[in-house]
Amino acid sequence: MARFANGKAPFLRKxxxxxxxxxxxxxxxxxxxxPLIGFAWYKNGIKVYIEGNATFLEMFYPxxxxxxxxxxxxxxxxxxxxxxxxxxxxxxSLMNRLSLSYAMIPGILLAMILxxxxxxxxxxxxxIMATLVAxxxxxxxxxxxxxxxxxxxxxxxxxxxxxxxRAGGALNGSEVLVDAIAGATxxxxxxxxxxxxxxxxxxxxxxxxxxxIGTIPGALAETSALACIISFVWLSARKxxxxxxxxxxxxxxxxxxxxxxxxxGQTGIWFPTYSILSGGLMFGAIFMATEPVTTPKxxxxxxxxxxxxxxxxxxxxxxxxxxxxVATSIIFMNIFSMPIDxxxxxxxxxxxxxxxxxxxxxxxxxIIAIAAYALFKASSIYTATIELPLIxxxxx
Amino acid sequence: xxxHKAKGTRIEGKKSMSKAxxxxxxxxxxxxxxxxxxQATPLKRIVEIGDKVAIGQVVALREGFxxxxxxxxxxxxxxxxxxxxxxxxxxxxxxxxxxxNQNRMDESIRVQTDISLLSRNDLIAKMQQAGLSGLGGAxxxxxxxxxxxxxxxxxxxxxxxxxxxxxCDFMLINAYPEKLLKGLSYLMRAADAKKGVIAFKTYNTDxxxxxxxxxxxxxxxxxYEVKDIYPAGWEKYIVxxxxxxxxxxxxxxxxxxxxxxxxxxxxxxxxxxxIPLISxxxxxxxxxxxxxxxxxxxxxxPVKELIQLAGGYVESLNPMKAWYIAGGPMxxxxxxxxxxxxxxxxxxxxxxPMPDEKHHPACLGCGKCADACPVYxxxxxxQRALESKDSQAIKELNAQKCMQCGLCSYVCPSHIEIxxxxxxxxxxxxxxx
Numbered sequence: 001m002a003r004f005a006n007g008k009a010p011f012l013r014k015x016x017x018x019x020x021x022x023x024x025x026x027x028x029x030x031x032x033x034x035p036l037i038g039f040a041w042y043k044n045g046i047k048v049y050i051e052g053n054a055t056f057l058e059m060f061y062p063x064x065x066x067x068x069x070x071x072x073x074x075x076x077x078x079x080x081x082x083x084x085x086x087x088x089x090x091x092x093s094l095m096n097r098l099s100l101s102y103a104m105i106p107g108i109l110l111a112m113i114l115x116x117x118x119x120x121x122x123x124x125x126x127x128i129m130a131t132l133v134a135x136x137x138x139x140x141x142x143x144x145x146x147x148x149x150x151x152x153x154x155x156x157x158x159x160x161x162x163x164x165x166r167a168g169g170a171l172n173g174s175e176v177l178v179d180a181i182a183g184a185t186x187x188x189x190x191x192x193x194x195x196x197x198x199x200x201x202x203x204x205x206x207x208x209x210x211x212x213i214g215t216i217p218g219a220l221a222e223t224s225a226l227a228c229i230i231s232f233v234w235l236s237a238r239k240x241x242x243x244x245x246x247x248x249x250x251x252x253x254x255x256x257x258x259x260x261x262x263x264x265g266q267t268g269i270w271f272p273t274y275s276i277l278s279g280g281l282m283f284g285a286i287f288m289a290t291e292p293v294t295t296p297k298x299x300x301x302x303x304x305x306x307x308x309x310x311x312x313x314x315x316x317x318x319x320x321x322x323x324x325x326v327a328t329s330i331i332f333m334n335i336f337s338m339p340i341d342x343x344x345x346x347x348x349x350x351x352x353x354x355x356x357x358x359x360x361x362x363x364x365x366x367i368i369a370i371a372a373y374a375l376f377k378a379s380s381i382y383t384a385t386i387e388l389p390l391i392x393x394x395x396x
Numbered sequence: 397x398x399x400h401k402a403k404g405t406r407i408e409g410k411k412s413m414s415k416a417x418x419x420x421x422x423x424x425x426x427x428x429x430x431x432x433x434x435q436a437t438p439l440k441r442i443v444e445i446g447d448k449v450a451i452g453q454v455v456a457l458r459e460g461f462x463x464x465x466x467x468x469x470x471x472x473x474x475x476x477x478x479x480x481x482x483x484x485x486x487x488x489x490x491x492x493x494x495x496x497n498q499n500r501m502d503e504s505i506r507v508q509t510d511i512s513l514l515s516r517n518d519l520i521a522k523m524q525q526a527g528l529s530g531l532g533g534a535x536x537x538x539x540x541x542x543x544x545x546x547x548x549x550x551x552x553x554x555x556x557x558x559x560x561x562x563x564c565d566f567m568l569i570n571a572y573p574e575k576l577l578k579g580l581s582y583l584m585r586a587a588d589a590k591k592g593v594i595a596f597k598t599y600n601t602d603x604x605x606x607x608x609x610x611x612x613x614x615x616x617x618x619x620y621e622v623k624d625i626y627p628a629g630w631e632k633y634i635v636x637x638x639x640x641x642x643x644x645x646x647x648x649x650x651x652x653x654x655x656x657x658x659x660x661x662x663x664x665x666x667x668x669x670x671i672p673l674i675s676x677x678x679x680x681x682x683x684x685x686x687x688x689x690x691x692x693x694x695x696x697x698p699v700k701e702l703i704q705l706a707g708g709y710v711e712s713l714n715p716m717k718a719w720y721i722a723g724g725p726m727x728x729x730x731x732x733x734x735x736x737x738x739x740x741x742x743x744x745x746x747x748x749p750m751p752d753e754k755h756h757p758a759c760l761g762c763g764k765c766a767d768a769c770p771v772y773x774x775x776x777x778x779q780r781a782l783e784s785k786d787s788q789a790i791k792e793l794n795a796q797k798c799m800q801c802g803l804c805s806y807v808c809p810s811h812i813e814i815x816x817x818x819x820x821x822x823x824x825x826x827x828x829x
Contacts, residue, residue: 005715009726009728014806021810
């Protein structure tokens with residue numbers, strides 16, 4: 001007679017495999033960031049150095065800045081655990097705890113969406129807001145309601161943007177020298193001029209191809225759509241994110257931007273393309289809108305969430321005069337993850353029945369109403385300049 | 397609809413472990429223990445200590461719903477009434493019969509000569525007299541299913557065996573392919589169905605090879621291959637695939653009756669020779685067993701003897717760090733003491749060392765549980781509703797639809813007992829209702 005251990009079915013767990021589990025998901029997520037970090041280094045470091053506008057040491061600054069973000073976050077979380085958690089007695093148990101709460105991720109993400117010349121103390125402030133306020137005070141990894149990195153970003157954006165701009169802002173050593181750019185990112189140009197014109201919105205930065213590659217001014221690591229798409233393919237293939245979330249989000253923004261263009265008299269396909277390639281939309285859609293903790297859990301909920309994000313981003317971007325929209329809409333929608341999850345959980349299992357039809361109708365009406373409002377308002381704000389034929393340009 | 401396509405998850409089968417050795421017949425254990433429990437119903441014992449019993453003699457009765465007799469599986473003497481471990485995870489009373497190795501048959505066991513004259517009701521009465529129950533694991537009395545008022549178009553034999561490790565149906569079918577077809581043709585007559593379908597997994601090419609040449613003699617019977625996913629052996633899944641109809645309660649609503657392949661094979665003997673349900677095949681497998689294999693045994697055989705016949709436990713096995721699972725690894729139960737006896741619902745015993753303990757992070761909300769759920773539940777939401785004791789929300793989230801396949805816990809990257817939460821939520825609903 002032998003006594004055996006107790007256990008609960010199922011006795012097979014995929015998480016027992018070495019190649020599966022939350023650790024692996026997080027590792028894959030970090031690997032997914034590499035194309036962007038690599039591009040950020042190329043654009044703001046290597047390229048500037050080659051053009052002779054940065055010293056050799058300055059070339060490494062973008063990488064150091066991103067790593068610094070991760071380290072600061074880890075230190076903050078480590079200190080928090082030392083102060084609050086009685087079970088942490090040794091360095092080893094502290095590191096163990098930190099590895100289970102993925103402390104470095106908010107800091108890395110935050111550093112990636114800040115301008116290049118953000119002073120380090122501003123980064124520290126952002127990391128405190130991200131890690132301490134948005135994550136740890138909510139209960140730590142798995143319990144936070146808002147996306148930590150975006151809360152850090154929002155806190156900086158609302159209070160310290162002036163400091164960042166005085167310190168050098170988003171423009172790297174080479175971009176500063178280009179007159180046409182005049183210290184503005186593509187979206188801020190749009191919000192100051194209110195004119196949908198290829199000449200003022202795209203031409204100063206070269207062409208839309210530059211938008212796609214990412215050689216336009218903007219935050220440190222979010223400008224390259226190409227790098228984002230590479231990450232997107234990797235993360236989807238590794239099943240870290242659901243492929244349809246970014247697709248629905250970006251697709252909604254594309255269609256609504258196109259409609260705004262058409263209403264304003266600008267029918268070109270360049271405008272919606274410009275819209276989805278600027279302002280960190282790609283980055284937000286792939287890394288922030290898919291963040292598992294703060295978004296709905298079930299697939300239908302994720303779809304609804306992404307749709308709302310698209311609609312709100314357009315609303316905030318084109319109607320609100322704040323030239324972003326992505327961060328605000330994601331933070332705003334984070335609040336509604338839980339109710340969306342609850343509703344879509346019911347809709348998903350029930351299908352379209354008498355019990356769920358009211359919920360479905362309310363969701364659909366909400367989305368359509370917000371989208372219609374955004375279109376209506378935007379059409380009264382923006383005008384399009386009709387580009388004159390080349391031959392007439394010299395005359396006026 | 398994109399949201400409701402049939403789906404499942406691929407799980408490594410580990411079936412080759414117990415397929416390597418042939419089916420081992422072990423017909424005369426020194427003692428058998430007939431548990432006085434069928435499904436969750438206690439049985440009424442009708443023999444006393446000291447009584448002589450023959451194979452097939454009635455020793456206990458199930459009364460009330462699903463009333464039927466339970467038979468002695470060996471011939472010999474009733475020596476004691478004692479408690480044994482049962483697959484339900486509890487100790488239950490059992491009739492201990494000492495085997496006299498004479499294999500005396502009860503007079504009720506005789507060759508049936510007029511099989512072709514038996515009517516539908518005769519066949520159903522035979523099921524009841526034979527104490528035939530579902531051998532797939534639920535143990536539901538078979539004759540109840542055939543008493544349905546709904547018109548039945550098709551009898552489906554579930555030979556899918558979607559859980560890992562288990563190969564008992566596979567071995568039995570390959571040993572008795574002819575009997576399976578015969579049993580199915582009788583079942584079709586018992587249901588007045590024109591069509592019979594045998595569903596099995598695509599990789600089980602042996603089943604196809606053995607059955608296909610015999611099909612010519614059995615008009616109306618076809619084979620049906622299902623994908624190698626879990627839970628492809630789920631009754632609803634198979635019925636939906638084959639009949640293209642859906643149903644809420646019982647498969648009969650969709651014009652189908654589903655039976656396990658072992659049940660059909662036993663029924664072939666029930667009809668032809670009036671041999672009641674007294675034996676079954678059981679898989680003894682898992683990394684903790686030296687020579688995993690399948691045994692053909694009388695009901696009531698102690699599993700311990702089978703494990704010894706299978707070479708015993710591997711030397712490195714530390715029982716305190718291993719599971720002894722009654723049933724499959726996905727839905728089975730951990731038994732704490734290895735004194736289990738074979739009953740009608742026990743298809744396998746898996747002995748499996750526990751994986752190394754790891755620290756797991758909190759739920760990160762990846763939603764893989766909701767993705768994997770075959771009935772499209774959102775387990776995380778059910779857990780949340782359970783924690784706030786919100787039975788209204790649990791009901792809205794359809795927790796009662798859960799069939800406890802265990803996939804949500806299986807796919808959880810943070811090793812959370814999420815299926816346990818759903819089971820508890822289901823329990824809360826049942827108590828509340």
